[in-house]
Amino acid sequence: MSSHHIVRDKQEPALLIANGESCDPELLGQLLEWNPFVVVLDNAIWRVLDLEIKVDALLGDFDYQPDFELIRERQYPIEIIHTPDQNKTDLDKGIEFLIERGFPAVNIVWATGRRADHTITNMTNIIRYKDRIKLVMVDDHSKITPLTGSFEKWYAKGTPISLIPVGTVGGIVTEGLTYNLADETLTLGYRTGSSNEAAQDGFVKIQYRTGDLLLMECWD
Incomplete structure (x- = not known):
């Protein structure tokens, strides 16, 4: 699998590869189809290099002291950015890097699976950036959008x-779902809107007044 290095104008979403569970190669290939700007987080670089994907930037705190010379031998040119701030996750840093570079959207892969603490943190932390960049987190079974x-x-x-x-999210109103909500409240850990579905072929509409809400399109 490879992605050719070409000049891009940031119209297509960037691709941010984290260090969780790998996704199906076909899914990754679809995301690479339009030659996105590719950012890899920290230790995931070795798995990505083995897939022969063209990487534009490697970002992380690098506390495991990677062999940068070897990385550059296998991937050149590549921009390597050291981000030592321990108060932010690598995913946070990657998203902020893309915002600073002016990207309007990003697809995020390999951000779920493996460690449960990393998974729930990654899924919920994207909320804080929802007004600054369009985010979609995808894996083999889910598509998550704030x-x-x-x-x-x-x-x-x-x-x-x-x-x-x-x-807590308040004032939720939906149309087009099997179980619609009418000015209702959802609270994580107490009541969520899990496992609903589109009632028929057509548009689903969702709006809410307060809080932060994730839309998950999931499949087995």
């Missing part, structure tokens, strides 16, 4: 859709 304001999208009947609050 919602901003009103949401409307066409779905086929029976498409699984979950609404997961980060904290």
Whole structure:
């Protein structure tokens, strides 16, 4: 698998590769199809290099002291950015790096699976950036998007859709779901909107007044 290094104008979403569970090569290939700007986080670089993916930037705190000379031998040119701030996760740093570089959108892979603490932190931390960059986190079974304001999208009947609050979300109103919400509240750990679905072929509409809400499109 490879991605050719070409000049890009940032119209396509960047691709941010974290260090969780690898996704299906076909999914990764689809995300690489339009030659995105590729950022790899820390120790994931070795797995990515083995896939022969063209990497534009490597970012991390590098506390494991990687062999940068070997990395550059296998991947050149590559920008290596040291981000030692221990108050932020590598994923936070990667997203902020792309915001600073002016990217309007990013697809995130390998951010779930393996360690549960990393998975839940990665899924919920993307909320803080929802107004600064369009984020989509994907793996082999899920597509996770933080919602901003009103949401409307066409779905086929029976498409699984979950609404997961980060904290408490109030004033949720939905249309087009099998189990619609009418000015209701969801609270993580107490009541969530998991395992709902599109009631029929057509548009699903979601809006809410307060809080932070994740939309998850999931499949087995």
